[in-house]
Amino acid sequence: MGLDTFLQAVVSGLIEGSVIAVGAVGLTLSYGVTRFINFAYGEFLTYGAYLTVFLAGGLFGVSLPLPAAAVVATVVVGALGVAVSRTFFEPISDRGALPLLITSIGVSFILRNLLQGWVGVDARQLPIPLLRRQDYFGLFRLTHLELGVIAASVVTMLTIHLLLQRTMLGKRMRATSGNRSLAKTAGIDTTSVIRQTWFLSAAAGALAGVLYAVLFSPFRPGVGFEYLIVIFAATLLGGIGRPYGAMLGAFCIGLAMNFGSTYLSANYTRAYAFLILVGVLLLKPEGIRGGEF
Amino acid sequence: MSETESDIETLRRFDDAMFSARGVETGYGDLQVLYGVDIDIQDDEIVLVFGPNGAGKSTLMRALFKQLPLWNGTIEIGGEDCSNLESNQMVTHGVAYVPQTSNVFPNLTVAENLDIGGIHADDVGRRHEMFELFPRLAERQSQAAATLSGGERQMLAMARALMPDPDVLLIDEPSAGLAPQLIEQTFEHVDQIRQAGTAVLMVEQNVTAALDVTDRAYVLDMGENRFEADADTIRNAQRVRDLYLGQ
Ligand SMILES: Nc1ncnc2c1ncn2[C@@H]1O[C@H](COP(=O)(O)OP(=O)(O)OP(=O)(O)O)[C@@H](O)[C@H]1O
Numbered sequence: 123m124g125l126d127t128f129l130q131a132v133v134s135g136l137i138e139g140s141v142i143a144v145g146a147v148g149l150t151l152s153y154g155v156t157r158f159i160n161f162a163y164g165e166f167l168t169y170g171a172y173l174t175v176f177l178a179g180g181l182f183g184v185s186l187p188l189p190a191a192a193v194v195a196t197v198v199v200g201a202l203g204v205a206v207s208r209t210f211f212e213p214i215s216d217r218g219a220l221p222l223l224i225t226s227i228g229v230s231f232i233l234r235n236l237l238q239g240w241v242g243v244d245a246r247q248l249p250i251p252l253l254r255r256q257d258y259f260g261l262f263r264l265t266h267l268e269l270g271v272i273a274a275s276v277v278t279m280l281t282i283h284l285l286l287q288r289t290m291l292g293k294r295m296r297a298t299s300g301n302r303s304l305a306k307t308a309g310i311d312t313t314s315v316i317r318q319t320w321f322l323s324a325a326a327g328a329l330a331g332v333l334y335a336v337l338f339s340p341f342r343p344g345v346g347f348e349y350l351i352v353i354f355a356a357t358l359l360g361g362i363g364r365p366y367g368a369m370l371g372a373f374c375i376g377l378a379m380n381f382g383s384t385y386l387s388a389n390y391t392r393a394y395a396f397l398i399l400v401g402v403l404l405l406k407p408e409g410i411r412g413g414e415f
Numbered sequence: 416m417s418e419t420e421s422d423i424e425t426l427r428r429f430d431d432a433m434f435s436a437r438g439v440e441t442g443y444g445d446l447q448v449l450y451g452v453d454i455d456i457q458d459d460e461i462v463l464v465f466g467p468n469g470a471g472k473s474t475l476m477r478a479l480f481k482q483l484p485l486w487n488g489t490i491e492i493g494g495e496d497c498s499n500l501e502s503n504q505m506v507t508h509g510v511a512y513v514p515q516t517s518n519v520f521p522n523l524t525v526a527e528n529l530d531i532g533g534i535h536a537d538d539v540g541r542r543h544e545m546f547e548l549f550p551r552l553a554e555r556q557s558q559a560a561a562t563l564s565g566g567e568r569q570m571l572a573m574a575r576a577l578m579p580d581p582d583v584l585l586i587d588e589p590s591a592g593l594a595p596q597l598i599e600q601t602f603e604h605v606d607q608i609r610q611a612g613t614a615v616l617m618v619e620q621n622v623t624a625a626l627d628v629t630d631r632a633y634v635l636d637m638g639e640n641r642f643e644a645d646a647d648t649i650r651n652a653q654r655v656r657d658l659y660l661g662q
């Protein structure tokens with residue numbers, strides 16, 4: 123176990139961190155404006171991955187190229203996020219965080235079972251070729267797809283950064299996150315801002331699901347729900363409600379998981395994320411209290 | 416003196432007022448706080464509302480801005496019935512509101528707070544006017560609002576609300592928690608705001624200082640109008656002094 127192994131663990135950590143980052147940012151965005159942890163978020167990952175499989179695999183009569191299928195799936199799941207919020211969350215939005223959180227657990231069961239009832243529990247995978255890892259500078263090895271995952275993640279982070287800092291929608295979102303009642307006072311239609319945030323959150327979740335499926339096929343309908351713990355760990359580590367914290371937390375979790383599997387045991391990958399999650403709750407409980415972005 | 420005493424008990428109503436609320440009743444859950452309050456604000460007027468703690472002054476401001484639902488009563492702005500508006504529609508009807516607390520976006524910079532204030536306005540020229548009124552803000556544009564001093568935060572809260580150049584500004588205890596020199600300055604700002612063409616309805620506990628810039632005042636007690644008169648009359652009314660000014 124030399125430098126080579128170490129570098130490869132770093133690279134694998136960054137690759138998985140890229141997926142987690144997209145997922146964690148999406149979760150944290152919706153938390154930032156609604157102040158409850160959406161347990162149905164994992165289903166957005168699942169739906170993103172399955173829709174992409176179907177769109178790319180001709181189930182709906184067309185076979186889109188993989189990137190196009192991913193984009194369409196992302197947009198459709200974004201709309202699903204808005205529908206879920208309008209149906210389940212908006213009607214009880216003034217009852218506080220706990221009823222919303224419990225409702226979201228129910229929503230996650232509904233969405234998962236709907237999908238299972240429709241497609242069954244068989245494992246699926248994206249129509250992607252098995253690629254050889256290429257050598258880069260003699261230091262580490264990556265497939266083109268892994269490179270693509272990193273690129274997609276970086277582009278997503280940059281887009282969200284520019285959206286939040288440079289666009290009026292981003293500023294409205296941050297204002298709503300920082301002080302919702304004052305946002306209304308300033309003339310912002312906060313209901314509409316919150317719906318747009320749900321779109322972005324669910325779409326980011328779907329994209330994370332697609333990226334996950336690219337790396338770790340095959341998968342089953344429980345895929346997103348099971349990955350939620352990893353995303354939670356990243357989100358809480360960065361301080362929930364803080365997008366930049368979520369990005370940072372994601373890469374820490376990705377690295378921790380891959381160092382854990384490389385140097386300790388590969389059987390407990392997610393347990394390392396869970397350990398960090400518990401550690402955050404013990405040592406830095408303000409992580410869960412959350413902030414605004 | 417006795418003439419004045421009876422005067423202040425009769426509530427004058429101004430039929431041509433720019434902003435007028437009639438019989439406002441509201442509260443929280445089962446708790447009724449306001450029992451039919453009337454308020455008029457005329458063009459270019461500074462109107463003061465004061466009264467004991469818990470009288471319902473902040474509740475009145477929230478109700479006038481439609482942050483609380485009206486259980487009863489009406490709100491008219493420029494002759495238009497606005498009783499059923501949402502609070503986020505008040506800005507486009509020429510009304511702005513600075514709450515008593517949490518009145519800036521802590522996570523946004525000074526400049527971004529003004530961006531938000533300006534979403535319904537022609538931004539550029541207005542921002543310059545705000546920086547003329549509050550030069551301190553111009554120096555702190557890229558600072559997060561959470562890190563401002565109390566006085567600076569109050570200035571930012573006012574500037575944010577004034578960005579759309581409202582016809583009337585509702586402001587709840589602008590001098591609360593400020594050092595004595597800043598209290599004077601705050602009322603000077605209120606006066607300048609009025610001179611620039613925005614009427615002001617202000618809740619204040621620093622009544623004596625506030626009356627110096629005020630045209631008219633309402634005394635609110637137990638959720639009802641108690642007295643109403645011009646600033647001079649209120650200042651000199653023995654009963655107001657005995658009951659509410661502790662002198
Ligand atoms: N959010 C709320 N929920 C329930 N009751 C409230 C709420 N806000 C105020 N009250 C109650 O309404 C009454 C009037 O409160 P309000 O804040 O309007 O008084 P105020 O005149 O502004 O007092 P102060 O001078 O202390 O600011 C009080 O009895 C208060 O306890």
Ligand SMILES: [Mg+2]
Nearest residue numbers: 472473474515
């Ligand atoms: Mg008050």
